[in-house]
Amino acid sequence: MKLKNFCGSPEHAVSRRGFLTSLAAAAGTAAFADMSAIQVLGSPEVANDLRANQKRVIMLWLAGGASQMETFDPKPGVPTGGPFQSIATSTPGIRISELMPRMARRLKDTCIIRSLNTRNADHGSAARIMMRGRMGEPSVDYPDLGAVMAREMGLEGSQVPDYVSFYTATEGRSMSPGSAGFLGARYGSMDLTTSMVPENIRRAGVNEQDHSERAELRDQLSGMFERGRTSSSLDSHNQAYRRVSGIMANEQLFDIEREPQRIRDRYGNTLFGRQALAARRLCEAGVPFIRVGRAWWDTHAQNFESHQEMVPELDHVMSTLLDDLEERGLLRNTLVITLAEFGRTPSINSTVGRDHFASAWSTTLSGCGVRGGTVYGRSDESGNRVAEGEIGAARLFATIYRALGIPHTKNYYLGARPIPLTDPGTEPIREVLA
Amino acid sequence: MPDANPRNLRNVREINRPGILFSVARVPNTACLLVASNDNKVYEVDAGQANAAPRQVVDHGRYVNAVRLAGNTLISGGYDNRLIWWNLQDNREIRTIDAHTRQVRQLAVSPDGTKLASVADDMVCRLWNIANGEPIRELRGHEERTPTNFGSMLYCCAFSNDGTKLATGDRVGRVCIWNVANGERLSTVEVPSLYTWDGTQRIRSIGGVRSLAFSPDGTQIAVGGVGQIGNVDGLSGPSRVEIHNWARRERVSDFQGNQQGLFNKLVWHPNNQWLCCVGGGNNGFILFRNTQNNTTIHQMNLPMHTHDSVFSENWETLYHVGHQKIVVQELRP
Known part of the structure; x- marks a missing residue:
């Protein structure tokens, strides 16, 4: 494609798009891609109302598949139960793994769903399902939950990103990337993989004054370019620039x-803890969706020792995050989700491991819009099947959307084709909702 | 002492059992085994017969990780943090002790049968008077947290043949050598090759010191486990043993089996003829190492991941327990 020159002079033979794209690359974000051509229907009043509520999501993504039996659906005393006991929680009658004593004491904001049957136990495709709430199809590139949240809950003129994803471990990262799908890259994730702070968010040696002067220069050049031109593409670029500029100006958001x-100590000196604290900071600043990827739970061998190592960290980080959000008055508008691509088999293999299992596993929803201190669904005695309240990814996502005040039946439009947020006929789980 | 030859090693019996058998002790001069199971119980099994009905002896209510015998006294420990003393002769419980604050991983009985060592994930080794169950002393030398700030685990312990020294081994590869008489720590041997911390791909760890055996003269300690693992989802690292002169803190030798997995049990022949190394990954394996010339005498597969083994008095019969099986092997011609 032939690019239009910026000002016409040979020494400045650089396109406006190229100029901005370079800036975007320097900022380490993907925010400059084209806006989606999707038309979004729905009442502007409803949308504004939703945004005024500033609902947010922090997803603790337990990549690789944490064991439900060593976390939220323990089965002590049965052959498949493993060595750990269950303990009573703050809700009479509900017990969780003894590896989670802190969550046991503060279950009041959490609903445990123990009846997921998602029918896919392959890391990659299962992760795509559980990030999107549905199976993919060749002709439609569905957005994931983060992108929908960015689209629905991102604030007009916000100077913070709408979708941030922390995923530092290399294993599984490519299997569950943030994806805006047909919504377009405007709603894509800012992926933080090697650092807690967006790389190159501000280059070394660029101080506040430099930053400000560069913005002024950009405005001047942009104004020259736009003179006599009007297009949605130009608007999109300007919006994207303002967003990146805002992120650059708010780099301290990422700096825990x-x-x-005392707050840092509270979250603990682990990568997961530090990233959860960063997620809270971003949430507090108005970022609608933050995913904290804690990998890698794929314990085909030594399952119990690995869970003994990792679950106490999950317990500590999750309970601290919920406490912190509550104390700041954020929990009522923030939904904290623990989710993975699947759970783990009840059967224990020869290397004392548990394998992939999607037939009866657990997730939790805490905070915004959820009836806390409850359990929905039940797996059977051995944990091999759902005995009561079976749901798939679609109902889970419908429930999440409803908890956040987003109509799960809402349509996006891909050309003339309506694309509902969840598959037609899907109903949220009323018992889970506040 | 008969000259049992590892080259004669062969399977003579397999006994199928449900569940996972983590530990075994043998009633002297019999084929009667006491096996610790993940169904929370200890069973008595006659390994001289293929189809003998097991008899339940002790119920911990949680996984049982360790079982040892001192005369007629059976002592077991597990995830309930307790030690249970049981008189096999009249089949009654002698005492139950809340021994640790975390799960008991392994037990060892001193060669004279008077002392018991227990190790647990509270990272403490405790010495007990077997006759009366009284604590003798605590041995503390293993860190509660790993270098990356996760909870550690204290897996194993072993007495020297003269009973004067005790070795303990933990998840991050630390081995402490203790003076049994006064509790003094005589040495600390670091074996980091047995601990894999994957801080890049999966951000978790695997491995640890899973087996220990002193040389007959007590100057060396053999330390077993699994070597460095690329993918900590499985036990896809080489089964590995390091032998250290613990007083000088020097590695004397090391070797790796040709199978991937953990060496869960080490037995050093009292005449220093060989070191027997048993363990498993997806399957089981056994390896005999000539400790004189550092060569492998013989190795073979076992039909299950093996967690523990015990020899007969004449070293001609070997009993293994592990994943859903008991296997009996013989070394006689």
Whole structure:
């Protein structure tokens, strides 16, 4: 494609798009891609109302598949139950793994769903389902939950990103990338993989004054370029630039060193803890969707020792995050989700491991819009099948959308084709909703 | 002492059992085994017969990780943090002790049968008077947290043949050598090759010191487990043993089996003829190492991941327990 020159002079033979794209690359974001051509129907009043509520999601993505039996659906005393006991929680009658004593004490905001049957136990395709709430199809590139949240809950003129994903471990990262699908890259994820702070968000040696002067220069050049031109593409670029510029100006959002030491200590000195704290900071600043990927739970061998290592960290980080959000008044508008691509087999293999299992596993929803201190669904005595309240990814996502105040029947339009947020006929789980 | 030859090693019996058998002890001069199971119980099994009905002896209510015998006294420990003393002769419980604050991983009985060592994930080794169940002392030398700030585990312990020294081994590869008489830590041997921390791909760990055996003269300690693993989802690293002179903190030798997995049990022949190494990954394996010339005498597969083994008094019969099986092997011609 032939690119239009920026100003016509040979020494400045650079396109406006190229110029902005370079800036975007320097900022380490993908926010400059074209806006989606999708038309979004729905009442503007409803949308504005939703945005005024500023619902947010923090997803704790337990990549690789944490064991439901060593977390939220323990089965002590049965041959498949494993070595750990269950303990009573703050809700009479509900017990969780003894590896989660802190969550046991603060179950009041959490609903445990123990009846997921998602029928796919392959890491990659299962991760895509559980990030999107549906199977893919060749002709439609569905957006994931983060992108929908960015689309529905991102604030007009916001200077923070709408979708941030922390995923530092290399294993499984490519299997569950953030994906805006047909919504377009405007709603794509800012992926933080090697650092807690967006790489190159501000280059070394660029101080506040440099940053400000560069913005002024950009405005001047942009104004020259736009003179006499009008297009949605130009608007999109300007929006994208403002967003990146805002992110650059708000780089401290990602810097947990700005938190008091006691807060950092509270989250703990693990990568997961630090990223959860960063997620809270971003949530507080108005980022609608933050995913904290904690990989890698794929414990085909030594399942119990690995869960003994990892579940206490999950317990600590999750309970601290919920406490912190509550104390800041954020929990009522923030939904904290623990989710993975699947759970793990009840059967224990020869290397004392558990394998992939999608037939009866668990997730949790905490905070916004959820009836806390409850359990929905039941797996059978051995944990091999759902005994009561079976749901798939679609109902889970319909429930999530409803908890956030997003009509799960809402349509997006791909050309003339309506694309509902969840598959037609899907109903949220009323018992889970507040 | 008879000269049992590892080259004669062969399977003579397989006994199928439900569940996972983590530990075994043998009633002296018999084929009667006491096996610790993941169904929370200890069973008595006559391994001289293929179809003998097992008899339940002890119920911990949680996985049982360890079982040892001192005369007629059976002592077992598990995820309930307790030690249970059981008199086999009149089939009654002697005492139950809340021994640790985390799960008991392994037990060892001193060669004179008077002391019991227990190790647990509270990272403490405790010495007990077997006769009266009284604690003798605590041995603390293993960190509760790993270098990456996760909870550690204390897997195994072994007495020297003269009973004066005790070795303990943990998840991150630390081995402590203790003076049994006064509790003094005599040495600390680091074996980091047995601990894999994957801070890049999967952000978790695997491995640890899973087996220990002193040389007959007590100057060396053999340390078993699994070597460095590329993919910590499985046990896809080489089964590995390091032998250290613990007083000088020097590695004397090391070797790796040709199978992937853990060496869960080490037995050093009292005449220093060989070191027997048993364990498993997806399947089981056994390897005899000539400790004089550092060569492998013989190795073969076992039909299951093997967690523990015990020899007969004449070293001609070997009993293994593991995943859903008991296997009896013989070394006589």
